[in-house]
Amino acid sequence: MDPPPPPPPSASSEPPPVAAASPSQAAQPPSPAPSPAQPPPSSTPSTPAETLTPPTSSSSSSAPSPTQNPSTPPQPLSQPQPSPQQQSQTQPPSIQPQQRPPLNRSRPQTPYAHFAHHLPSAPTSSSGPPSSIASPSPSPAPMQRGGLAIGVPAHNPHHPRPQQPPLSFSTFSPSPPFSQPFSSTPRVPEQSPTSSSQVRQPVQGIQNIGMIGALSAGSQIRPSVMSGSQQQRFGQPPLRSASPSANQTLNSQKFPSHGLPRTPSMASPSSPSPVSQSQSLQQQLSSAQGKQMHAPSAPSSSYRPSVKPHVLQQRPHHLQQHQHSLPMTSHQQQIPSSQQQQQQKQQQQLQLQQHQQQASLSHQSHEHHNQQYVALRNQQSVTQQQQAVRALGSTVQKSNVPGQGQSGVVQSGNISPVVNADDAESGNHVLSKRSLRELVAQIDPFEKLDSEVEDVLVEVAEDFIESVTTFACSLAKHRKSTTLEAKDILLHVERNWNMTLPGFGGDEIKCYKKQFTNDIHKERIAVIKKSMVATSDAGNPKNPAAGQAASNAKAHAAKAPAIGSPKTH
Amino acid sequence: MHNSSSGPPAKPRVGSSQPSEASFKRKRGVFQKDLQHMMYGFGDDPNPLPETVALLEDIVVEYITDLVHKAQDVGSKRGKLLTEDFLYLIRKDPPKLHRCTELLSMNEELKQARKAFDVSEETLANAD
Numbered sequence: 001m002d003p004p005p006p007p008p009p010s011a012s013s014e015p016p017p018v019a020a021a022s023p024s025q026a027a028q029p030p031s032p033a034p035s036p037a038q039p040p041p042s043s044t045p046s047t048p049a050e051t052l053t054p055p056t057s058s059s060s061s062s063a064p065s066p067t068q069n070p071s072t073p074p075q076p077l078s079q080p081q082p083s084p085q086q087q088s089q090t091q092p093p094s095i096q097p098q099q100r101p102p103l104n105r106s107r108p109q110t111p112y113a114h115f116a117h118h119l120p121s122a123p124t125s126s127s128g129p130p131s132s133i134a135s136p137s138p139s140p141a142p143m144q145r146g147g148l149a150i151g152v153p154a155h156n157p158h159h160p161r162p163q164q165p166p167l168s169f170s171t172f173s174p175s176p177p178f179s180q181p182f183s184s185t186p187r188v189p190e191q192s193p194t195s196s197s198q199v200r201q202p203v204q205g206i207q208n209i210g211m212i213g214a215l216s217a218g219s220q221i222r223p224s225v226m227s228g229s230q231q232q233r234f235g236q237p238p239l240r241s242a243s244p245s246a247n248q249t250l251n252s253q254k255f256p257s258h259g260l261p262r263t264p265s266m267a268s269p270s271s272p273s274p275v276s277q278s279q280s281l282q283q284q285l286s287s288a289q290g291k292q293m294h295a296p297s298a299p300s301s302s303y304r305p306s307v308k309p310h311v312l313q314q315r316p317h318h319l320q321q322h323q324h325s326l327p328m329t330s331h332q333q334q335i336p337s338s339q340q341q342q343q344q345k346q347q348q349q350l351q352l353q354q355h356q357q358q359a360s361l362s363h364q365s366h367e368h369h370n371q372q373y374v375a376l377r378n379q380q381s382v383t384q385q386q387q388a389v390r391a392l393g394s395t396v397q398k399s400n401v402p403g404q405g406q407s408g409v410v411q412s413g414n415i416s417p418v419v420n421a422d423d424a425e426s427g428n429h430v431l432s433k434r435s436l437r438e439l440v441a442q443i444d445p446f447e448k449l450d451s452e453v454e455d456v457l458v459e460v461a462e463d464f465i466e467s468v469t470t471f472a473c474s475l476a477k478h479r480k481s482t483t484l485e486a487k488d489i490l491l492h493v494e495r496n497w498n499m500t501l502p503g504f505g506g507d508e509i510k511c512y513k514k515q516f517t518n519d520i521h522k523e524r525i526a527v528i529k530k531s532m533v534a535t536s537d538a539g540n541p542k543n544p545a546a547g548q549a550a551s552n553a554k555a556h557a558a559k560a561p562a563i564g565s566p567k568t569h
Numbered sequence: 570m571h572n573s574s575s576g577p578p579a580k581p582r583v584g585s586s587q588p589s590e591a592s593f594k595r596k597r598g599v600f601q602k603d604l605q606h607m608m609y610g611f612g613d614d615p616n617p618l619p620e621t622v623a624l625l626e627d628i629v630v631e632y633i634t635d636l637v638h639k640a641q642d643v644g645s646k647r648g649k650l651l652t653e654d655f656l657y658l659i660r661k662d663p664p665k666l667h668r669c670t671e672l673l674s675m676n677e678e679l680k681q682a683r684k685a686f687d688v689s690e691e692t693l694a695n696a697d
Contacts, residue, residue, distance in 0.1 A: 502628040509595045509630075512638045515645050525648075 431461040468492060600626050 644650035
């Protein structure tokens, strides 16, 4: 059969994050149509790329479009159907959208069940996208029944797409249950494939949308294992709503899209136990694996900015570990940090979970996840330290924020892949491995440091700061002051480390200490000079010896009066 | 205490327990205008940030202060502070050294020119 119709072109308009989501989705082709379903969803991701030429794709010039798809799979897969794992999405995206509506209606809640099935198959499917592509093509029909052909591997694009519509639509199937908040979802497929609304809706509806970047707020809605923390998060509905995961997903989806439902949901989350929430979350996550769409609405806009940087960083990493996030959540809660911090972490976790499904990198993401939490934790502790140090005009130039005021957060805020071992350390580290690597990059872009070397350097930095601060405190004490000021550190560093730090000097001018010379010394020098002059006048070649003798005599004479002079003192 | 201190009245008390010179307040913005032009010449924005100019000024003042202190140390051995002391200190920096010698030679030439001009004026005036 023709490969599943290419995914609706609307997806193409979505930014890359969606594309990322789609690949993740592709990784877990919906169970209903294990292999065949894959192609359609995979094709959907390609649609976004092809949205530019939706008519062409639908028209049968699918051949060219499919070719484009593979090159642009990661692209705008705003559609919930993440191009199955790979990029082969040249699938007939155009067809899918049309058939989506029927599919969606057919299974309002089955998708979740399908998703559950897809979960186990996801990894396998993701692993063999190319093979899946080939397989799905032959049997597009099964996909149609499938429900959520999420993450269906990209199917041959050149296939006419006519039959795939249901398949492609299946990718959006998750939206139907979520579509409640978005009533327009079913209509989306009917729209021209270029309609970007399709993409958007599923994005909204889909909970585990790879909220990358700004959408991180939406991801928060996800089940976050941190049920308890969810309450804190406003608008991030606790998926706890009802046991059925479907409901949860609905709720979660609703939140991002509608503000009203949020409030009621917020209340609900507080009551349910975190355990149940986590469970439901897991279910949702598994089901929503493939769907990673950007939640356009930013329900928790307030958290967005804070999470944004983290989210953006996470985007490239596909984090998994749903389970890991669980222990992390509890870990996080223990952190005395502000709620925001927790929320941020939660968001990250959610994002991580989402990514994990999509995902391609599994282990790394986990590490990143851990790192993020640790980084967040460290941030606060480090920031305080940094601020204190900065106030002293710290000479910690090693940190990435030399001479900057309160940019301590920036330094530790770099959430990047770091070895787990780094995070294992407790907070209160002045120099993070990430900052160290950036410093090295400034020196040599291609230089790499061993982990042991990094450890040693971090230790050296800490020792330096400690020694400088200690001595500066003793100087301040010597100054009979209880405040450690910049000049204390400047003095120590300048005298003992021979380091000048411009910019912190203040208004004092360094006084020049004239060498102290005794009167006697001055007298003697004067006498010697006179004798030297006299001898030179007398004729150097003639009596050098005589001159010397004369000078010696004068020296003796000078000594006599010099000895006498002290008595006068 | 009571005039018992015969001898030189200016007897130094315990060396530098009392600094003879007080620490002066440094005036900010001494080189502000000139530095801006120089920074522009080296590639910076025509209107650099004030903080940048202040930092550069700190660096410049610190450098000059350090140089003068070292020159004083060298000159005190000789007894007087001469320009040769400064040239001696920057001997390791060829561009600076060359520039300094060039400026000094130009200064001498200008002096000669002025002198010649004045002399010629005088002769003319005398001739009149």
